[in-house]
Amino acid sequence: MISLPPALERLVQMLSRLPGIGRKSATRIALRLLDGSEAECRELARSIVEARERTRRCSICGGLTEDDPCAICTDVRRDERLVCAVERSSDILALERTGRFRGRYHVLGGLLSPLDGIGPENLRIDLLLERTRSGNLSEIILALNPTAEGEATALYVAKLLAPLGVQVTRLASGLPVGGDLDLADELTLGTAIEERREL
Amino acid sequence: MISLPPALERLVQMLSRLPGIGRKSATRIALRLLDGSEAECRELARSIVEARERTRRCSICGGLTEDDPCAICTDVRRDERLVCAVERSSDILALERTGRFRGRYHVLGGLLSPLDGIGPENLRIDLLLERTRSGNLSEIILALNPTAEGEATALYVAKLLAPLGVQVTRLASGLPVGGDLDLADELTLGTAIEERREL
Numbered sequence: 001m002i003s004l005p006p007a008l009e010r011l012v013q014m015l016s017r018l019p020g021i022g023r024k025s026a027t028r029i030a031l032r033l034l035d036g037s038e039a040e041c042r043e044l045a046r047s048i049v050e051a052r053e054r055t056r057r058c059s060i061c062g063g064l065t066e067d068d069p070c071a072i073c074t075d076v077r078r079d080e081r082l083v084c085a086v087e088r089s090s091d092i093l094a095l096e097r098t099g100r101f102r103g104r105y106h107v108l109g110g111l112l113s114p115l116d117g118i119g120p121e122n123l124r125i126d127l128l129l130e131r132t133r134s135g136n137l138s139e140i141i142l143a144l145n146p147t148a149e150g151e152a153t154a155l156y157v158a159k160l161l162a163p164l165g166v167q168v169t170r171l172a173s174g175l176p177v178g179g180d181l182d183l184a185d186e187l188t189l190g191t192a193i194e195e196r197r198e199l
Numbered sequence: 200m201i202s203l204p205p206a207l208e209r210l211v212q213m214l215s216r217l218p219g220i221g222r223k224s225a226t227r228i229a230l231r232l233l234d235g236s237e238a239e240c241r242e243l244a245r246s247i248v249e250a251r252e253r254t255r256r257c258s259i260c261g262g263l264t265e266d267d268p269c270a271i272c273t274d275v276r277r278d279e280r281l282v283c284a285v286e287r288s289s290d291i292l293a294l295e296r297t298g299r300f301r302g303r304y305h306v307l308g309g310l311l312s313p314l315d316g317i318g319p320e321n322l323r324i325d326l327l328l329e330r331t332r333s334g335n336l337s338e339i340i341l342a343l344n345p346t347a348e349g350e351a352t353a354l355y356v357a358k359l360l361a362p363l364g365v366q367v368t369r370l371a372s373g374l375p376v377g378g379d380l381d382l383a384d385e386l387t388l389g390t391a392i393e394e395r396r397e398l
Binding site: 004005006007008010011014015018019020021025027028029030031032033034035038041042043044045046047048049050051052053054055064065066088089090093 | 203204205206207209210213214217218219220224226227228229230231232233234237240241242243244245246247248249250251252253254263264265287288289292
């Protein structure tokens, strides 16, 4: 087993930190980059730095944007009294792809995770409370991942929002649309039974 | 459907060109990068440029290396009369991982593909012939992908090598080790029957 040249090894390690990229994919990407032209590598490097430099957080919702406030927060056709709270910016894209939500967003910037040292003070929860108080919001949808950390965060936020008189909802859990009932895991199927709806 | 901020869109497009990365993964990676610190982005950008700058092609085998000739070509414990010809540098890594080959390598730099305008003059075939003539090689293993282009390239190279009196072999095709016979495709299973070996 030969070891990689040092600069290549460093690149592979950097690429392995990206989401969904293991060491094998990272090596494949790195070698393809080095097989390509130097101009191509420089262009990729520049686009990373430029994107990071030009992009900031929207001061209202916390989403990534070049102009502050962002296009969604300034879109008067969207219901500003309906706010969907999400973990990170990529969740906004996922929800926008559905085309089913016409309110505004609020990026929490993570989920509560005491073991990783992430407490309420690390998230944009206080800004959500402030926005609720001053914005006359009608409903806040807590669109967090249906995981232990997502549920814990949703419960925590809901408790803080309760005294403010705003309706707090969360996304439905159940069978994926187009999915197979006998392939669903027990937790999902169990939730689908408990939260069944009248036809 | 909102469109991405321009600098982010550019980054997503650049990332989508990497092997195994579609638009969805590219978006996920880009957003994770922008969610991270600026220092982290700069570090990744720098490691891409540095790896590309420091890495060159070995003048003997064409593999990626920081020192020329590369560690494999200068390793006296390896059989220099046995050469394994591969399509690209990543194939060397794959073969080295097996720990079963103790010869040297020769990177062709691609496969013949007339439709993409890749002819023999674009590959390092002439250098392989030169190496065969001057190096007193005993065997050349054509370790190319078992695809139409791989086979065509192997046949073309083998024809040129024939008059030089060197033994030319190729990798065995057949069932993947640990694989399931009834999951194998017809071509693979057919080849496994045709190329069956005495037990």
